[in-house]
Amino acid sequence: MDENGRFKFSQVFIVVPEEEYTNPEQQKTVAEAKKMGFKKAKIGDEITTDLPEKSEFGRIAAQTAKQVILQRLKESEKKIIFEEFSQKINTLMNGAIQQIDRQAVIINLGRVNALLLPKDQIPGEIYPFGKRIKVLVVSIEEGGREPRILVSRSRPEFVSALFFDGVPEISSGAVTIKNISREAGVRTKISVATDRSELDPIGSCVGQRGSRIQAILSELGEEKIDIILWDNDDKKYLANALSPAKVERISLMPEQKRALVLVDADQLSLAIGREGQNVRLAGRLTGWNIDLEEATDARIKEMEKIEKAKGKSPRQRRVRLGRKKKTITKKKTAVKKPQKI
Incomplete structure (x- = not known):
């Protein structure tokens, strides 16, 4: 002009x-x-x-031209936002709580608003206006005046993303997250592993004086996190997953993907957890259906018979958590054959 x-x-x-x-x-x-x-x-x-x-443009022609230009600008901006957030799916973003609409929370991510549906909210969590929180981008849909962006705080991937963001060893690939099971707002079990012998995967996640895990927990409110050491041995992995309970014996039935776990009487309630939560999360984490029983002498002997029937040697080392059991075997003595005279 x-x-x-x-x-x-x-x-x-x-x-x-x-x-x-x-x-x-x-x-x-x-x-x-x-x-x-x-x-x-x-x-x-x-x-x-x-x-x-x-x-010779009149008022109506000018208004029409203005509307066409604005419409094209909005369509262009909508396309740019869609392409940008399509690349941010399964990543963490910081946002501010803008308003609550029919139990859904609207999160301001800067250029665009996102929707936190009730199913993606942490149960019992309060969302005051203006509070800044982290959310996981889970999907983006075209439609309406702007793209519909859905975010979550209740999915297991949200906790995985917090660890990826807060633990340098995980983001660099030195420590890997093997699996995660979660009941949002209550408890999460996450298994980690590393190929580097000099690195402690659990210590890396916890951080010096618990600094890293505390930063993650601050985003989860009252939720607890159990960091589990992954093991290629299914029995050891199951024993680790049932922590803080101490496991006495484990028998596996691979064809049914079922594990029979014996624990002492004083550990049984701890292994089960409140309303079965501990054993339920351990089962999801390991992929095994876990049956818990009290470790009585009779049950232990019965399990030994089952193990022998499977073709396992009685001298084989049995999985025990908390102490090692030594197996004593008698040395075979050679029998001298009578000499022929």
Whole structure:
């Protein structure tokens, strides 16, 4: 617009090869560009031509032009946002609580708002206006005036993302998260492992004086986290997953994916957990169906018979947690054959 309030409009074209020429409103071939006076035009150049001035536009035509321009700008912005957040799925973002609409919480992520549905909220968590929280982007949908972005705080992947963000050894790949089971707002079990013998995966997650785990817990309110050492041995992995309870014996039935676990009487309630929570989370974490029983002498002997029936040697070391059991075997003595005289 010049000093007299008059507008000048121009149209921009991109010079493309003839085989890629599809849109005459936005593209020109090299030959067409040269005919328009751009003698040095080459593929990839942008050429601009002035549009003829019009002075007979009325109020209705001006309003229509304005609406078309605004509509095109909104569509362009909507496309940019969709492409940007499509690349941020399963990543953490910081946002501010803007309002609560029919139990759904609207989170302001800066350029756009996201929706935290009731199923993706941590049970019992309060969302005051203006509070800044972390959320996990789970999906984005086209439709309406702007893309519909859904976020979560209750999914297991949210805790995984917190560890990935707060533990450098996990983000670098030195420590890996093997699996995670969660009951949002109450308890989470997460198993970690590493291929580096000099690295303690659990210590890396906890941090010096618990600094790293405390930062993660601050995002989860009253929720507890059990960090479990993953093991390739299913029995050891199951024993670790049932912590803080101490396991006495474990017998596996691989064809049924079932594990019979014996614990002492004083450990049984701890292994089960409140309303069965500990054994339930351990089962999800390991992928085994866990049956818990009290470790009586009779039950232990019965389990030994089952193990022997499977073809396992009685001298084989049995999985025990908390102490090692030594197996004493008698040395075989050679019997001398009588000499022939």
